[in-house]
Amino acid sequence: MQRPEDSLTTPLTSTSQFIQADDDDDLDEEAIPGFAHPTIGSDTPQSAVFDKGKGRATEQLATPTSAAGPARTPTLSGNIGSMPSGVPSSARRTIGGVQVENRFTGVDTLDEPITTTIGRDLLSIYTKLVQVLYPPKGGASREVLRDWDLWGPFVLCLLLGILLSLKAPASQSLGIFTSVVAIISLGSLVVTIQAKLLGGRVSFFQGLCVFGYCVAPLNVAAFVSTFVHLIYVRVPIALAAWAWCVWGKILRTFPAVNFLDGTRIEQQRILLAVYPLLLFYFILAWMIIIQ
Amino acid sequence: MAYVSIEADERLEEGPEGLQFQSFLDSDNRSSEPGVGNVGSRGYIPDRPGKTSFWQVEHYQPYFDIDTLTVLRRCYSTLIPSKSSYLATHLTPADLYGPFWTLTTLIFSLFVFSSLASSISVYLSDPDAASPTDPLEYNFGLLSIAVGLVYSYGLAVPILLWLGLRYLGVGEWSVVETVALWGYGQFVWIPVSLLCVIPFSAARWTFVGIGFALSGFFLVFNIYPVLATADQKAVRLIAILLVLLHAAIALCFKVLFFSYYPTKGDKSG
Structure with a gap:
């Protein structure tokens, strides 16, 4: 059986583009300016953090808090409940010697009401x-x-x-x-x-x-x-x-x-x-x- | 790994005539386009690309490369009849900012002052009935009439004239110069439309007459030399045609926009 994170992450093909991540690991992702409206950003910081795309959602499966099984993962609702924001480095991987990361570039507007x-x-x-x-x-x-x-x-x-x-x-x-x-x-x-x-x-x-x-x-x-x-x-x-x-x-x-x-x-x-x-x-x- | 030997370029060792220092300072100033005169040297648009296509905004930027004082000087010097050619003294190079905004200002000033004159005349005809709470009377269709009239006279006529002269093979001017000359020539109507608020028939006719004389003199004086360069004498008759057209437009301004007069006791007037 294929692991769920493999089925959910974006497959890496030969056409994938890699951008080299910054070397400063103490980067605070909250401080990265997005293109969201300022008032919305201050109103709903929670959703802004949790809607970080499918890549972030699968990373959470590996954390011990949600290790009870795929039945408890709230990915289907589109709203991952209480993920701590202290795992910024989990978005980074090393592919072919180049460190890449999934960077949050805006609020996910696809599945909002x-x-x-x-x-x-x-x-x-x-x-x-x-x-x-x-x-x-x-x-x-x-x-x-x-x-x-x-x-x-x-x-x-x-x-x-x-x-x-x-x-x-x-x-x-x-x-x-x-x-x-x-x-x-x-x-x-x-x-x-x-x-x-x-x-x-x-x-x-x-x-x-x-x-x-x-x-x-x-x-x-x-x-x-x-x-x-x-x-x-x-x-x-x-x-x-x-x-x-x-x-x-x-x-x-x-x-x-x-x-x-x-x-x-x-x-x-x-x-x-x-x-x-x-x-x-x-x-x-x-x-x-x-x- | 294999190396391929290529023949070295020996010109570098030949001496100073192969590679020389060269000053490019002067050539920048001389690189302005010939059609628009010394635009490039004014330097408001520092990194203008050299060659742009007809549809790009940058293509028209040279015609808007002008400063405030120049526009003002070009405007008021149309009011002063002078012996020197306006094209040679002022429109070097011609711009399009002045003509366009002169015509647009003329449209708005015709509408504004015409509605002001109409409300003043309503107030003067019957000061008791026209209380301050009444909405001012105005005819809104005048705005669209003004737009059509002014733009067609100020833009279409010079372009047609230029095309006609081009067809006849007369004239060494560009279409931009023609439009600029015509547009600046209509500047006199802006103060005239302000003065025509004065609700006396004689005063209005006088002001319109002065405006017609000034701008007509300006246009004929500057266009006749161009017409006179033609081989056929009949081309000079175009000047008469233009004067007739100018008189017609002056009459239109007067009759359409400033025919409100205070009438005693008759509110329909």
Whole structure:
């Protein structure tokens, strides 16, 4: 009979690639940065440790705690109960004189419930929204927006279109909705492309993501002015939201202004790169004012 | 193990003419592409690849290699009628940033100031009825009209003109220069659209007239020398065509975007 660990480990074929493991054996695997969301990582460190792939699961069979037999092994449930995390070196083997190891590179998302998947995405959108709406909080962890998605911008864009077309006359509401969606999508495309044309080193989708998320303050302004019709209230709110948007976007896209040489856009060209942002956010703010 | 004897390369021992030190400092500056002038020497894009394909973003980077002060100077110098050719004095090399954002700004400023003018005129016609809680009146279709009008006039007309002149074999300019000239030439409409908020018919007509005169003079003065290089005299008639087209676009701006006037007692006006 074949041993269970042989049937479960990935077979080593001639096409397997080996990466030489680090020599430092005191490496703490908890400290290896994964690509998981930070809040999820802190919420569920247990599952992150235990879902280390099939390789880790079989290694546990050799430990004395679960030596009672294969009937007690909880591998079938997909949730290995109480494995101590103090066996980091068990993931390492020596194959052909080269020490290799199975390294944890992310949360195993294959066999999790779909609610967890959706919940993680929603949480990620929420975290980015908070970062955008309150930039000082995001000052330290600006990296969160680096993990881009386009769902948040899409939702924000539709929301702004709906908010603006709600109060419009019936003959114009469809046109307003179309225009808002078109302005945001084409505008983010144009702004990102021209940031690249000016020689900025921004990732394309990251630029789209940041542009879309920075519309969020305008959503707040549109929401407020759906209920408040006083022009004296509306204009300051929309202008404040405009400044808020631009500030948040600049803070994230052009840290070169103050901090580090992020996008590599020179000082003489910062205004050229920022001007389209001012233009697009201003036209959206203006549509909120005259809503 | 067998060794195969190969003949040694003896040129190394021949003396200094085989291997020489060479300065590559000057050749870097001279390696800029001929079509876009001295772009390479400005050095905003340090490691631009030499040859890029038409579909890559890097292919267009030379046309956006410009700084803020240059764009501003190119914009306001279209307002000042001068005897020197704009192509020779300012568009060296031509860029595409200015034309594109000039046209886009023009679209947005037409829409913004037109809706502002309309709400002001509504307020002036009936200050009592138009309380601050009323939503401002505006016509949203104007935005799409402005997009179509401005982009078709600002981008399609110069490209068609360039193609036509190319077909006739006239003109030593590139399509980028044509588009840049045309785009910067429309800059005057941005302050004009701001001034047209003033709700008096005479003032608006005056401002539109001034805008038409300035940009028309600018375009004709810079395009006529190109047309005059043609062998056929009939090609110069294109200038008249362009002036007529320009007058039509000026009239369109005035009638479509700034025809709101305060009317006493008649809210439909």
